[in-house]
Amino acid sequence: MWKFIHRLASPKHFYRIAGKWIPWLMAAAVILIALGFYGGLVKAPADYQQGDSFRIIYLHVPAAWMSLFIYMVMATSAAIGLIWKIKLADLFATASAPIGASFTFLALVTGSIWGKPMWGTWWVWDARLTSELLLLFLYLGFMGLQAAIEDRRNAARAGAVLAIVGVVNIPIIHYSVEWWNTLHQGPTVTRMDKPAMHISMLIPLLQAAAGFQIYYFATVLMRVRSLVLQQERRSGWVRELLREEGVR
Amino acid sequence: MLNAFLTMLQRDLLLAYRHRSELANPLLFFVIVVTLFPLAIGPEPGILKNIAPGVIWVAALLASMLSLESVFRTDFNDGSLELMFLSPHPPSLLVLSKIIAHWLITAVPLMLMAPLLAVLLHLPTEGIGVLLLTLLLGTPVLSLVGAIGVALTVGLRRGGMLLALLVLPLYVPVLIFAAGAVRDAALGLPVIGPLAFLGAMLVLSLTLAPLATSAALRISLG
Amino acid sequence: MNWSEFFHMGGYAPYVWSSYALGLVILVANAVGPALRHRRVKEEIRSRLRREGKL
Numbered sequence: 001m002w003k004f005i006h007r008l009a010s011p012k013h014f015y016r017i018a019g020k021w022i023p024w025l026m027a028a029a030v031i032l033i034a035l036g037f038y039g040g041l042v043k044a045p046a047d048y049q050q051g052d053s054f055r056i057i058y059l060h061v062p063a064a065w066m067s068l069f070i071y072m073v074m075a076t077s078a079a080i081g082l083i084w085k086i087k088l089a090d091l092f093a094t095a096s097a098p099i100g101a102s103f104t105f106l107a108l109v110t111g112s113i114w115g116k117p118m119w120g121t122w123w124v125w126d127a128r129l130t131s132e133l134l135l136l137f138l139y140l141g142f143m144g145l146q147a148a149i150e151d152r153r154n155a156a157r158a159g160a161v162l163a164i165v166g167v168v169n170i171p172i173i174h175y176s177v178e179w180w181n182t183l184h185q186g187p188t189v190t191r192m193d194k195p196a197m198h199i200s201m202l203i204p205l206l207q208a209a210a211g212f213q214i215y216y217f218a219t220v221l222m223r224v225r226s227l228v229l230q231q232e233r234r235s236g237w238v239r240e241l242l243r244e245e246g247v248r
Numbered sequence: 249m250l251n252a253f254l255t256m257l258q259r260d261l262l263l264a265y266r267h268r269s270e271l272a273n274p275l276l277f278f279v280i281v282v283t284l285f286p287l288a289i290g291p292e293p294g295i296l297k298n299i300a301p302g303v304i305w306v307a308a309l310l311a312s313m314l315s316l317e318s319v320f321r322t323d324f325n326d327g328s329l330e331l332m333f334l335s336p337h338p339p340s341l342l343v344l345s346k347i348i349a350h351w352l353i354t355a356v357p358l359m360l361m362a363p364l365l366a367v368l369l370h371l372p373t374e375g376i377g378v379l380l381l382t383l384l385l386g387t388p389v390l391s392l393v394g395a396i397g398v399a400l401t402v403g404l405r406r407g408g409m410l411l412a413l414l415v416l417p418l419y420v421p422v423l424i425f426a427a428g429a430v431r432d433a434a435l436g437l438p439v440i441g442p443l444a445f446l447g448a449m450l451v452l453s454l455t456l457a458p459l460a461t462s463a464a465l466r467i468s469l470g
Numbered sequence: 471m472n473w474s475e476f477f478h479m480g481g482y483a484p485y486v487w488s489s490y491a492l493g494l495v496i497l498v499a500n501a502v503g504p505a506l507r508h509r510r511v512k513e514e515i516r517s518r519l520r521r522e523g524k525l
Contacts, residue, residue, distance in 0.1 A: 141410075141417065144410050148404050148406075148407075148410055158467050161464045161467065169421075173417070176420065176445070177424065
């Protein structure tokens with residue numbers, strides 16, 4: 001097991017192994033997402049309060065979950081890269097940011113689209129939507145900082161500090177937004193979630209969420225592979241690899 | 249160790265005193281931003297009273313962030329920052345003294361000016377005391393958290409806009425609790441809850457932010 | 471369930487379908503973008519190596 005992990009941490013082996021995994025992960029993700037969306041859009045019964053508009057949940061909620069999950073993964077791998085100086089962990093963090101930002105964006109837009117029939121307006125300063133918006137700013141800040149620093153190693157380290165500070169702040173931001181929200185919001189607004197969900201509605205949601213998760217791993221590996229190639233462009237194994245591929 | 253801390257503090261305050269003409273700038277910025285709101289929104293006392301806590305706090309937040317931008321700049325450029333990291337004293341302590349010096353120079357005048365602006369915006373008298381209290385608890389958090397962002401961007405040529413993107417989302421909790429407390433106080437509601445949270449944030453940032461800032465400075469120094 | 475009913479989504483069609491359209495666009499873009507980028511990176515390295523006569 002340890003031997004496997006050690007080999008995975010070497011760029012050359014990572015590149016090869018990830019290349020083998022990506023198609024399988026992608027296939028699994030596509031199947032799960034298709035199952036979840038099919039179950040959510042076709043099989044699940046319409047909600048007795050929200051009608052068919054609740055079907056946006058199968059996109060919105062997994063995207064919102066991913067937006068937080070990816071930030072945690074990003075901060076953890078950035079911290080690992082900072083502390084143990086593992087380049088691959090740095091690349092993992094860098095590659096995660098745009099994917100996380102796009103899931104955050106998706107959660108925001110679908111939340112707003114869902115809000116229109118439910119609340120009668122495109123945007124409500126709902127606690128969760130507002131936290132999600134702030135999370136998007138955190139992602140964009142991370143990406144902006146990394147883009148602004150030219151030296152790749154320094155960019156990774158600066159990004160790591162920022163991501164760790166962000167992780168400490170996320171619960172504080174979330175809590176303060178909740179507090180602020182209860183001050184302002186009247187009881188007329190229907191909440192998006194309900195405490196209990198029928199099992200026929202829940203299963204597609206979990207399938208879609210699992211699909212998104214695997215999809216994230218597949219795409220992050222794709223991005224890390226190109227970053228590895230770029231970083232190792234002067235090393236022997238890259239030359240070897242391109243020579244072999246050129247023959248084919 | 250305390251000696252090093254105090255020497256550093258003294259040095260920064262002395263440097264600020266030598267450039268005292270610059271000291272007024274954040275304060276003027278603060279006053280002008282607040283003055284713009286009645287001009288933009290209209291002079292009705294009812295509306296101004298409602299927005300006063302938010303306006304004063306947003307202005308304080310921007311003034312704090314913009315003045316903070318240069319807190320490490322000169323020391324970074326002339327190399328004294330590098331020397332500080334070579335000294336036997338923990339860099340986070342020296343960083344903390346720089347942040348405290350900055351807070352004394354910029355935030356304290358802001359607090360002196362705030363009651364005047366509160367009166368201009370028709371904030372009820374009950375709110376003014378709490379406004380000062382939130383500024384006292386909140387502005388150090390702004391300086392401490394903002395210093396992390398400044399330390400990360402100090403080596404960059406165009407750090408200003410990026411700094412806003414990095415730092416402002418982190419300022420949100422302070423803004424929410426502080427402005428909320430002032431608004432509650434103006435309505436005669438109890439404010440101990442949000443004030444306690446501001447205090448907790450102050451303690452948390454006082455312990456963690458200097459460490460993060462010195463780590464960030466070390467990275468910026470390369 | 472018939473198709474027109476399915477596409478109608480109980481009157482919420484614009485909301486539901488625009489959400490899912492955006493979702494699919496983002497999912498596809500996040501997979502195709504990196505794939506294209508990967509190919510471009512490879513091309514760049516290959517042409518650089520050719521220039522240097524190492525390939």
